[in-house]
Amino acid sequence: MNILSTLNLYKTYGTGETKVEALKQVSISVSKGEFVSVIGPSGSGKSTLLNMVGALDQPTSGMVTIDGREVHKMKEEELSVFRRRNIGFIFQSFNLIPELNVEENIVLPILLDYQKPDQHYIKELLGLLGLTERKHHLPSQLSGGQQQRVAIGRALATKPAIILADEPTGNLDSKNSQDVMNLLKLSVAQYHQTVIMITHNHSYASFADRVFQVNDGMVRELGASRR
Amino acid sequence: MKTYLDLAPKYLSGHKNKTRLTVLSVVMAVALVVGIFSMLDALVTFEKAQVLKSEGNYHILIRNPTQTEIDIIASRIDVENSGMLKDLGEGKINDEMCAMGYMDGNFAGNLNIVLAEGEAPKNDNEIMLEKWYLDQLALHIGDTVNIALSNGIADDYVISGVINDWGATKAASIPFVFVSKGTSEGLSAVTSQYFVLFKVGVNIQNTEREIAAGLNISADRVGYNEGLLALMLQTKNNRVLTFYLIGMVLFGLVLVTGIVMIYNTFNISVMDRVRQFGLLRCIGASKKQIRRIVRRESLIISLKAIPIGVLGGMFITFICSGILKIYNPYLFGDISIFSFSGIGIGAGVLTGLLTVLIASMLPAKKAAKVSPVNAVTGSESVKISGRQKQGVLTRLFPVEIAMGVNNAINKKRTLILMTSSIAISIILLLGFSVLVNPAFMGMKTDEPYTPDLTLTSDQGITSELSEKLSQIEGGEVLGKPTEHQIDLQLSGKNDEQTVNEVAAVIDETITLHDKRQLNAEADNAFMTIAVFIYGFVAVIALISILNMINTMNTSIVSRSKYLAMLRAVGMSDKQLNKMVLAQSITYSLTGCITGCVLGVVLQKELLDFLATDWSFPLYQIVGITVICIMTGTLSVISPLKKIKETVISETITSL
Ligand SMILES: Nc1ncnc2c1ncn2[C@@H]1O[C@H](COP(=O)(O)OP(=O)(O)OP(=O)(O)O)[C@@H](O)[C@H]1O
Ligand SMILES: [Mg+2]
Numbered sequence: 001m002n003i004l005s006t007l008n009l010y011k012t013y014g015t016g017e018t019k020v021e022a023l024k025q026v027s028i029s030v031s032k033g034e035f036v037s038v039i040g041p042s043g044s045g046k047s048t049l050l051n052m053v054g055a056l057d058q059p060t061s062g063m064v065t066i067d068g069r070e071v072h073k074m075k076e077e078e079l080s081v082f083r084r085r086n087i088g089f090i091f092q093s094f095n096l097i098p099e100l101n102v103e104e105n106i107v108l109p110i111l112l113d114y115q116k117p118d119q120h121y122i123k124e125l126l127g128l129l130g131l132t133e134r135k136h137h138l139p140s141q142l143s144g145g146q147q148q149r150v151a152i153g154r155a156l157a158t159k160p161a162i163i164l165a166d167e168p169t170g171n172l173d174s175k176n177s178q179d180v181m182n183l184l185k186l187s188v189a190q191y192h193q194t195v196i197m198i199t200h201n202h203s204y205a206s207f208a209d210r211v212f213q214v215n216d217g218m219v220r221e222l223g224a225s226r227r
Numbered sequence: 228m229k230t231y232l233d234l235a236p237k238y239l240s241g242h243k244n245k246t247r248l249t250v251l252s253v254v255m256a257v258a259l260v261v262g263i264f265s266m267l268d269a270l271v272t273f274e275k276a277q278v279l280k281s282e283g284n285y286h287i288l289i290r291n292p293t294q295t296e297i298d299i300i301a302s303r304i305d306v307e308n309s310g311m312l313k314d315l316g317e318g319k320i321n322d323e324m325c326a327m328g329y330m331d332g333n334f335a336g337n338l339n340i341v342l343a344e345g346e347a348p349k350n351d352n353e354i355m356l357e358k359w360y361l362d363q364l365a366l367h368i369g370d371t372v373n374i375a376l377s378n379g380i381a382d383d384y385v386i387s388g389v390i391n392d393w394g395a396t397k398a399a400s401i402p403f404v405f406v407s408k409g410t411s412e413g414l415s416a417v418t419s420q421y422f423v424l425f426k427v428g429v430n431i432q433n434t435e436r437e438i439a440a441g442l443n444i445s446a447d448r449v450g451y452n453e454g455l456l457a458l459m460l461q462t463k464n465n466r467v468l469t470f471y472l473i474g475m476v477l478f479g480l481v482l483v484t485g486i487v488m489i490y491n492t493f494n495i496s497v498m499d500r501v502r503q504f505g506l507l508r509c510i511g512a513s514k515k516q517i518r519r520i521v522r523r524e525s526l527i528i529s530l531k532a533i534p535i536g537v538l539g540g541m542f543i544t545f546i547c548s549g550i551l552k553i554y555n556p557y558l559f560g561d562i563s564i565f566s567f568s569g570i571g572i573g574a575g576v577l578t579g580l581l582t583v584l585i586a587s588m589l590p591a592k593k594a595a596k597v598s599p600v601n602a603v604t605g606s607e608s609v610k611i612s613g614r615q616k617q618g619v620l621t622r623l624f625p626v627e628i629a630m631g632v633n634n635a636i637n638k639k640r641t642l643i644l645m646t647s648s649i650a651i652s653i654i655l656l657l658g659f660s661v662l663v664n665p666a667f668m669g670m671k672t673d674e675p676y677t678p679d680l681t682l683t684s685d686q687g688i689t690s691e692l693s694e695k696l697s698q699i700e701g702g703e704v705l706g707k708p709t710e711h712q713i714d715l716q717l718s719g720k721n722d723e724q725t726v727n728e729v730a731a732v733i734d735e736t737i738t739l740h741d742k743r744q745l746n747a748e749a750d751n752a753f754m755t756i757a758v759f760i761y762g763f764v765a766v767i768a769l770i771s772i773l774n775m776i777n778t779m780n781t782s783i784v785s786r787s788k789y790l791a792m793l794r795a796v797g798m799s800d801k802q803l804n805k806m807v808l809a810q811s812i813t814y815s816l817t818g819c820i821t822g823c824v825l826g827v828v829l830q831k832e833l834l835d836f837l838a839t840d841w842s843f844p845l846y847q848i849v850g851i852t853v854i855c856i857m858t859g860t861l862s863v864i865s866p867l868k869k870i871k872e873t874v875i876s877e878t879i880t881s882l
Contacts, residue, residue: 051600054509056508056509056598056599056600057598057599057600076513076514077513077514077515080508080511080512080513080514080516081511081513083509083510083511083599084510084511084512085511087511088510089509089510095506095509097234097503097506097507098241099234099237099238099240099241099242100228100234100237104228104237107228108228108231108234108510109510109511111228111229111230111231112231112507112510112511112512112513112516113511114230154510158511
């Protein structure tokens with residue numbers, strides 16, 4: 001079953017001389033529980049693709065369907081709720097709220113959904129991330145690797161169906177990168193989630209069930225690397 | 228953390244420096260609004276006290292009324308109190324000239340004829356006199372004086388009561404003698420006036436018209452207590468209405484200024500957090516939730532700032548009232564400095580709250596509009612453009628100055644914000660200065676000095692006496708004494724004693740005119756308005772300067788990361804100073820120019836409206852420009868110092 005699919009997706013930035021066709025005729029589909037990685041040279045349109053899939057930005061044309069629902073047809077309010085319940089984001093720069101401590105950063109998406117955090121699950125998550133000791137620390141008191149683990153924790157907090165990660169290991173050393181990759185892998189298995197991850201590192205790309213290669217705005221699938 | 232809204236207090240306490248500046252800014256805007264409005268309220272209170280004392284507490288009067296008219300008006304349900312004052316012409320008291328009159332006892336207090344001792348004359352052989360006259364002649368209640376009435380009939384009368392002094396009769400040295408009702412009815416009055424005070428809430432204009440029409444009273448027989456009616460907003464006087472209209476424009480402008488100041492403050496605090504709002508949107512915050520977070524922040528800031536601002540505004544009013552009370556304890560002694568708390572402060576708090584509410588609405592909307600993509604791209608929405616201009620500027624100035632000017636001009640939003648912030652204060656200042664105008668301040672006596680005491684004599688004053696007078700301590704002879712008149716001014720210390728000494732050296736041929744009370748009454752009209760109008764202008768100027776410093780501070784603090792980066796890549800402290808200074812002066816000048824142009828236009832319009840001559844306010848403009856540049860310079864000192872004190876790496880990683 002397809003959890004996510006795009007159809008003839010186009011994204012054009014600017015007009016005239018500064019016009020950039022960041023995405024061209026992108027039609028892909030991802031099944032539930034898959035771990036997908038996206039590779040491609042800098043400026044090829046990877047982040048743009050992720051933004052479209054995560055409904056962070058409007059496509060110029062084409063459509064994105066998640067869990068059977070066409071995301072860009074949703075109203076603003078609906079979309080916010082949909083996003084907070086179904087999609088978790090992880091960015092290259094850790095993007096934590098500097099004023100909130102580790103635990104608060106992680107439970108924020110739950111609070112935004114007007115839910116009470118499941119303490120048991122949060123405890124389990126903190127343990128999984130190796131942040132139990134650090135839960136009252138502010139982001140500025142953490143190392144880069146720890147910060148990225150907090151960001152992953154936040155993405156997992158609402159147990160979203162899809163996790164979108166844009167170079168989650170971009171700022172980390174190989175040891176920390178390995179940890180992050182393992183965590184992502186684990187969460188897919190444990191919570192039955194779908195992951196789409198952009199990476200520059202080909203060895204991490206091979207972690208994935210499938211690999212999409214982006215070139216000049218065009219997306220094509222490399223032969224299934226593991227299956 | 229219980230709800231996502233807790234982000235607001237966490238953000239605020241996480242950025243203590245910035246929060247303090249924001250709070251301060253709102254404090255100043257609220258203090259401005261509360262200060263100006265409670266000053267206006269106090270002004271009305273003081274003016275009213277003054278009008279009641281100088282004109283009396285009545286609304287209209289009917290000249291030479293018939294008994295029927297009196298009976299009908301007195302029995303009206305909307306009339307609170309009414310009474311007759313008769314001028315019975317000149318008479319003689321112990322062979323000296325005096326004025327004679329009669330006043331209905333129930334209305335005497337309304338016309339400030341206040342019984343100091345004894346009682347009003349009831350029997351036909353009783354009279355009532357002023358205190359100064361009794362003191363001067365060492366007379367007492369129960370004493371008998373000989374009085375010749377205007378009809379020439381002389382008789383002995385008993386003093387039954389004493390009333391407080393009147394400035395005018397005291398200065399003229401002509402005592403006023405009040406007779407009983409019976410005596411007055413036997414005399415023909417020169418004029419008689421029937422004073423009417425209506426009940427609270429009565430529409431005076433309509434009622435007066437109704438009475439005049441019903442009783443067929445011609446317009447020239449009706450008089451108005453213009454001052455009081457004007458203060459009650461029940462006047463028909465065109466000049467007063469014009470004045471009120473201008474007042475409304477100016478006070479409307481104060482509200483607008485408050486809103487713009489607070490709006491700008493909130494806007495700054497929202498503008499450089501585009502990325503954070505984008506991030507919140509990414510993790511599922513809806514637009515509504517973002518709006519709520521920003522509104523919550525505004526609420527927290529307001530809760531802190533409004534009480535302080537209100538207290539500040541009250542303090543300003545307190546100072547103005549204090550000055551007036553010290554200046555004239557006689558008139559304002561019974562007004563408590565805190566007595567206008569009710570409506571004035573209430574209105575102040577309400578306007579403060581409304582101002583904050585209105586001012587925070589747009590930034591909240593703006594924050595909600597932030598697209599989630601901003602979290603990813605990290606763009607702070609401020610686009611750098613106009614590279615060409617920089618080229619021109621770098622050719623004209625050293626690079627750091629060009630960068631500063633460029634920073635100011637290219638960040639369009641900050642530029643608009645700073646410019647409007649400064650400009651609106653200047654517009655307000657130039658607008659209010661219209662009121663600093665003799666036409667509004669009442670009539671101040673033209674002479675450079677006014678005598679407190681004047682000695683007159685028909686028989687001539689000897690040089691020996693004037694020599695003696697000039698030696699009395701605490702008094703000073705003014706100008707050249709003539710044979711018939713000597714003017715004296717008192718130093719203000721031990722005046723009573725000095726007056727007694729003066730009284731002791733003169734003989735019966737010389738009349739002592741004590742003009743102090745009259746002067747005080749005349750000066751007051753000027754003083755009351757002047758204190759408040761200069762108060763308004765001073766408050767606006769002060770708050771404008773503080774606000775400008777504060778806004779500059781905020782703008783530098785919010786760019787500390789950028790400044791740290793420049794230092795990291797090798798900008799020297801001196802260059803940094805020049806750059807920040809160039810930027811701040813650019814803001815000052817754009818604000819100053821915009822403000823002066825619009826302010827002068829407003830000034831001209833207001834004066835045209837008043838049909839008063841307008842001339843280009845050169846001195847004001849020069850003064851404002853100098854103050855703007857000075858403030859621009861002063862305002863960068865402390866934030867720059869702070870930036871230099873922090874370690875570069877700390878600033879860069881802290882965001
Ligand atoms: N907001 C924007 N406005 C204009 N052009 C944009 C914008 N965002 C991206 N682009 C352009 O679209 C193209 C794709 O950008 P994108 O960020 O998707 O690349 P990427 O594959 O993620 O690169 P990298 O690996 O360096 O992150 C680039 O040429 C970029 O210049
Ligand atoms: Mg990218």
